[in-house]
Amino acid sequence: MKSLFLQISVYFLSVFLLANCASTSKINTLKPEPEDATPLIYDNKPSFISMPVALKIKDIENQTNKYLTGLIYEDNNIEDDDYTIKIWKQAPIQIENESGKIKTVLPLKVLVKYRIGTDKLGINLYNTREFNFNGTITLQSSVAMNNWKLKTKTAFKSIIWNESPSIKIFGKEVPITYAINPAIQVFKSKIEKTIDESIQESVDFKPNVLDALDKIATPSEMSPEYESWLRVVPTELYATDAIIKGQSIEMQMGLKCSIETLIGNQPAKIFDRNKIVLKPVAKIPDHFSANIVAVSTYQDASKIITKNYEGQEFGSGSRKVKVMNVALWHKNDKIVIALDLTGSLTGTIYLTGLPKYDEATKVVYFENLDYAIDTKSSLIRTANWLASGTILKKMEQLCRYSLQPNLNEGKETMLKYLSNFSPMPGVFLNGRMGDIKFTEIQLTNKAILAFLNVSGKVAVKVDGLE
Structure with a gap:
């Protein structure tokens, strides 16, 4: 009887112990509440991108010929200076570099009506003569940049007659070569002004530059998997004086902007083309330095870390737990990591730590996690x-x-802008860039921010401008 009682006791004790070993304990812990949700604000250091620009003189020639056609100048008021003048372009203008200045060869035809005499006591004593010029004028221009436009200062150099200048007398053309050279003074200033105005109007950088910036400012997707986007926000533009070098006009342009990589839905474009001002400067460095902020929202970081825990068990002996979900948020300058457990223990436990960045592995990890x-x-x-x-x-x-996948994709995206990228017909960007380097991490109430830097060179070539 005693033996039977002992066996029954051992049996129930065994069942009790086994039941306790197999049962699941629950844990109730206080949740460290996240800080109040406020707009995401962070200090994004500006980037400076230097862009040497080379504009083919041939493009200036083409644009000027498009702008100047047929009758290129007309003054029909004879009362102010006793003459009227009409100037026609006879053939395409030729423009080239000559000793660091623009040489313009302009085939033209000029009709001048010149009034000689006076008007006294109401009696008209005027005599009007009509002069025909047909020749090729050579002009020389210095160049500069002014308010987004190529500005020239043109001086008349010489004229070669295709046929002798003549004057019409009794309906017949009578050569007057001996008297025509002084008459050149009548219209040469008009030609100089016409050339300056035509080059300035036909080579206006502002629409092209703003169109290019608008295209660059449109956020581009780096990775559909990570829903990551690269956004460039132009803020200021700089330019040095233009110089003629070979058969190109060269200048240095510089762009001040902010660069971000953002996670989630396509971000809005932040660019107001009406607020960009072209600022003249004496010199611009020959390289660019881009500061990039990689924005990892806590929601997206949580998804990535949750994947890390898939299939993992933690425990001692027969007591084991699995992490089913991870959530991150910001609290008192630290990151709270909530782990939802199942297994021998169910419930949520909370870890706290500081995010750090491993430059060698490009990994964000948490130091002093407890x-x-x-x-x-x-x-x-x-x-x-x-x-x-x-x-x-x-x-x-x-x-x-x-961050390695995002960094690689970000670099590939940026390299697209440096490999014969053409924001518009006839404009090409080429360059190179170094490795992306980490600088610091900042915490906000909504995201972990990794600040990065990359340097390199880029050049803009204008060849075949339409």
Whole structure:
């Protein structure tokens, strides 16, 4: 009887112990509440991109010929200076470099009506003569940049007659070569002004530059998988004086902008073309330095870290747990990591730590990761085995995510702008860039921000402008 009682007691004790070993304990811990949600604001250092610009003189020639056709100048008021003048372009204008200045060869035809005499006591004593010029004029221009436009200062150099200048007398053309050279003074200033105005109007950089900036400012998708976007926000533009070099006009342009990589839906374009001002400067560095901010929202970081825990178990002996979900937020200058557990222990535990960046592996990890105070107290009471530093270290290894994919995609996206990129017909960008380097991490209430820097060179070539 005593033996039977002992067997029954052992049986129920065994069942009780097995039941307790197989049962799941629950943990209730206080949640470290996230800070109030306020707009995401961060200090994004500006980037400076230097862009040497080379404009083919042939393009200036083509644009000027498009602008100047047929009758290129007309003055029909004879009362102000006793003459009227009409000037026609006879053939395409030729423009080239000559000793650091623009040489313009203009085939033209000129009709001048010149009035000689006076008007006294109401009696008209005027005599009007008509002069025909047909020749080729050579002009020379210095160049500069002014208010987005190529500005020239043109001086008349010489004229070669295709046929002798003549005067019409009684309906017949009578050569007057001996008297025509002084008459050149009548219209040469008009020609100089016409050439200056035509070049200035036909080579206006502003629409082309603003169109290019508008295209660059449109956010471009780097990775559909990570829903990452590159956004460039132009703020200021600089330009040095233009110089003639070979058969091109060269200048240095510089762009001040901010560059971001953003996660989630396509971000809005932030660019107001009406507020961009072209600022003249004496010199611009020959390289660019771009500061990039990689924005990892806590929601997106949580998704990545949750994937790290898939298929992983943590525990001691037969007591094990799995992490089903991870959530991150900001609290008192630290990151709270919430782990939803299932297994021998169910509930949510909370870790806290500081994000750091490993330059070698391009990984964001959490330094000095520890259980939140209430979590640690609860674990000691209900699941001391989980409070082990060894288990915490294993969890810490999975609380990380790599920026390498985004950095690679960001670099590839930026390189697209440096490999014969053509924002418009006839304009080409080429260059090179170095590796993307980490500078610092900042925390906001909505995201972890990794600040990065990249340097390189870029050049703009204008060849075949339409």
